[in-house]
Amino acid sequence: MRLIIGADSKVGSALARNWARKNIKFHGTSRRNAPESENIFFDLSDFESSSLKKVYDKIVLCAAITDMNYCENNPEKSHSINVDAVKKILDFFYDSKQIILLSSSQVFDGSKPFRQPNEKKNPINEYGKQKSVMEDIALAYENATILRFSKIVDEKDELFLNWKKDLLSEKEIYAFYDYSISATPIEKVVSKINTLMDKEVFGTFHCEGKKDQPYYEYAKDLAVSLDRSVSLVKKISYKEKKFDYKLPRYVSLRDT
Numbered sequence: 225m226r227l228i229i230g231a232d233s234k235v236g237s238a239l240a241r242n243w244a245r246k247n248i249k250f251h252g253t254s255r256r257n258a259p260e261s262e263n264i265f266f267d268l269s270d271f272e273s274s275s276l277k278k279v280y281d282k283i284v285l286c287a288a289i290t291d292m293n294y295c296e297n298n299p300e301k302s303h304s305i306n307v308d309a310v311k312k313i314l315d316f317f318y319d320s321k322q323i324i325l326l327s328s329s330q331v332f333d334g335s336k337p338f339r340q341p342n343e344k345k346n347p348i349n350e351y352g353k354q355k356s357v358m359e360d361i362a363l364a365y366e367n368a369t370i371l372r373f374s375k376i377v378d379e380k381d382e383l384f385l386n387w388k389k390d391l392l393s394e395k396e397i398y399a400f401y402d403y404s405i406s407a408t409p410i411e412k413v414v415s416k417i418n419t420l421m422d423k424e425v426f427g428t429f430h431c432e433g434k435k436d437q438p439y440y441e442y443a444k445d446l447a448v449s450l451d452r453s454v455s456l457v458k459k460i461s462y463k464e465k466k467f468d469y470k471l472p473r474y475v476s477l478r479d480t
């Protein structure tokens with residue numbers, strides 16, 4: 225039996241749908257108390273009161289504090305979830321076959337594109353630092369597999385849905401020219417997790433996305449794909465929005 229910790233997350237919910245389609249048996253956890261939900265209640269901030277059982281051979285940890293501004297401004301609180309709680313999970317499931325932990329390209333400083341898994345880490349923001357420490361702790365466990373990826377781009381994301389809707393109605397959209405992503409489709413991340421589980425491999429792995437591209441370039445490509453004029457896409461600077469964390473220039477990863 226498998227377990228997805230954080231089945232409401234973007235990755236966890238996509239993985240759950242994929243496994244349900246394949247009739248793979250699994251349980252999911254959530255910290256939402258929805259009465260109709262089949263998920264097991266589990267709050268990472270209160271591991272001691274959890275009702276998790278040691279009946280799972282393969283576990284994927286998707287729950288985390290992913291808001292980078294929140295991490296930057298609340299380093300202790302976010303560290304307790306993104307690092308300390310992960311250690312408790314690793315200790316609890318130390319004799320399971322495999323625990324997959326999700327990490328990020330933010331563990332690198334952004335000075336080079338297409339980083340390889342064995343390259344030296346040097347995070348420049350709090351979220352990246354927490355992911356890096358979490359990885360170092362996890363690598364001491366024989367059953368841990370770390371999967372890093374960059375920005376997941378899912379067509380169902382509010383931002384991309386709104387851009388699509390506005391472009392189709394010939395409305396202008398605004399995109400950062402100075403904030404780059406390496407767009408990584410959610411399906412690719414799900415497929416990589418499945419491969420790592422099927423092969424039962426341990427250590428650090430990357431899920432490669434597209435080349436580094438400012439949001440502005442990505443949005444222009446979207447306009448072209450929708451047969452709309454690129455002049456509808458307007459440049460803005462990320463400095464106009466409130467980002468309290470440092471942005472790495474390059475965020476792309478090389479697959480292995």
Ligand SMILES: NC(=O)c1ccc[n+]([C@@H]2O[C@H](COP(=O)([O-])OP(=O)(O)OC[C@H]3O[C@@H](n4cnc5c(N)ncnc54)[C@H](OP(=O)(O)O)[C@@H]3O)[C@@H](O)[C@H]2O)c1
Pocket residue numbers: 230231232233234235236254255256266267268269285286287288289290305326327328329372373374375376377
């Ligand atoms: N999305 C990306 O582009 C990306 C890129 C690289 C790495 N990753 C990593 O991949 C993993 C999954 O990311 P995601 O984007 O799928 O996450 P997400 O959609 O932002 O969801 C995060 C999940 O964590 C849960 N959570 C937060 N605090 C919790 C707590 N104290 N106890 C239990 N659950 C808690 C949230 O629950 P609520 O919904 O109830 O708040 C939510 O379900 C994370 O480790 C993330 O760092 C993501």
